[in-house]
Amino acid sequence: MKRTLIAASALAALVAFGATEASAGNGAVIQQFGRANSTSALQTGHKNRIVMQQNGRGQFVKAVQYGLRNYMHATQQGNRNAILTDQYGVNNYAAIGQDGKFLSASAVQTGANNVVGIAQIGKGHTASAEQSGSNNALGIIQIGKNQNVQTYQGGNGNVSLVIQAGF
Amino acid sequence: MFTALFVLLGMSTAYSAPLPPASPDAVVHCAIDAERMGQSVTLSPRIASDDGVMGVYTLAVTKSGPDGSAVLSQGGAFDTAAEDAGDVGEMTLTLEPGAALEATLRVEWNGGETFCVLGA
Numbered sequence: 242m243k244r245t246l247i248a249a250s251a252l253a254a255l256v257a258f259g260a261t262e263a264s265a266g267n268g269a270v271i272q273q274f275g276r277a278n279s280t281s282a283l284q285t286g287h288k289n290r291i292v293m294q295q296n297g298r299g300q301f302v303k304a305v306q307y308g309l310r311n312y313m314h315a316t317q318q319g320n321r322n323a324i325l326t327d328q329y330g331v332n333n334y335a336a337i338g339q340d341g342k343f344l345s346a347s348a349v350q351t352g353a354n355n356v357v358g359i360a361q362i363g364k365g366h367t368a369s370a371e372q373s374g375s376n377n378a379l380g381i382i383q384i385g386k387n388q389n390v391q392t393y394q395g396g397n398g399n400v401s402l403v404i405q406a407g408f
Numbered sequence: 409m410f411t412a413l414f415v416l417l418g419m420s421t422a423y424s425a426p427l428p429p430a431s432p433d434a435v436v437h438c439a440i441d442a443e444r445m446g447q448s449v450t451l452s453p454r455i456a457s458d459d460g461v462m463g464v465y466t467l468a469v470t471k472s473g474p475d476g477s478a479v480l481s482q483g484g485a486f487d488t489a490a491e492d493a494g495d496v497g498e499m500t501l502t503l504e505p506g507a508a509l510e511a512t513l514r515v516e517w518n519g520g521e522t523f524c525v526l527g528a
């Protein structure tokens with residue numbers, strides 16, 4: 242049960258991400274509003290931090306981080322949005338939140354101490370997470386109908402939590 | 409409610425991965441523990457042997473139901489002689505009324521392979 246709570250903490254971060262520690266490394270904050278926006282971000286180094294927010298329809302996010310202590314937070318509100326994240330390094334942390342219809346989220350983590358949290362609200366969503374390394378924890382919650390999840394964890398200390406609830 | 413389905417099928421399959429040698433007579437048991445709580449179920453792979461055996465495991469789970477479908481996979485190394493040998497992974501997922509779940513645990517070591525199946 243304790244280990245399941247670790248995965249659940251990844252989801253909790255979607256609510257409380259503003260309380261994370263200040264980063265002395267790379268930081269990026271991207272906000273987009275409107276229709277058919279896309280954004281991409283690449284960070285390498287130490288203490289990488291990306292915060293992305295999109296509001297609208299047909300949005301796309303791609304973010305890649307290499308290094309130590311990677312932190313990523315991405316949120317989208319609207320329909321037919323997609324988020325892709327890749328993290329390579331140690332202490333990878335990704336939190337993804339989406340609200341709308343026909344949403345897609347994909348998170349890949351390679352390294353050690355991997356944590357992914359994905360929350361999707363609406364219908365027709367797809368969430369996928371792939372973790373390779375050690376101490377892998379992922380939590381995915383989907384609220385709505387016609388949801389789909391795919392996960393893969395390879396390594397030591399694998400914990401996954403998937404919640405699907407229709408309404 | 410606590411259920412565990414234990415299916416053991418011994419197979420002698422050559423395995424080419426760089427795993428340490430195991431006793432030719434080594435017997436490895438596997439099981440999938442399923443702990444049901446409300447509309448969720450927690451699956452835990454269990455691997456045991458009277459001999460110290462190292463190898464790799466894969467737990468594959470498919471769930472389909474009115475609220476959605478899920479395909480989950482976990483894999484990694486195990487060592488039955490390790491202190492935490494019985495704690496190789498864990499999956500928790502919702503299992504709403506009308507949902508079906510199938511889990512397969514495949515265990516491979518140098519000189520053998522076995523698997524367990526859980527259906528609910």
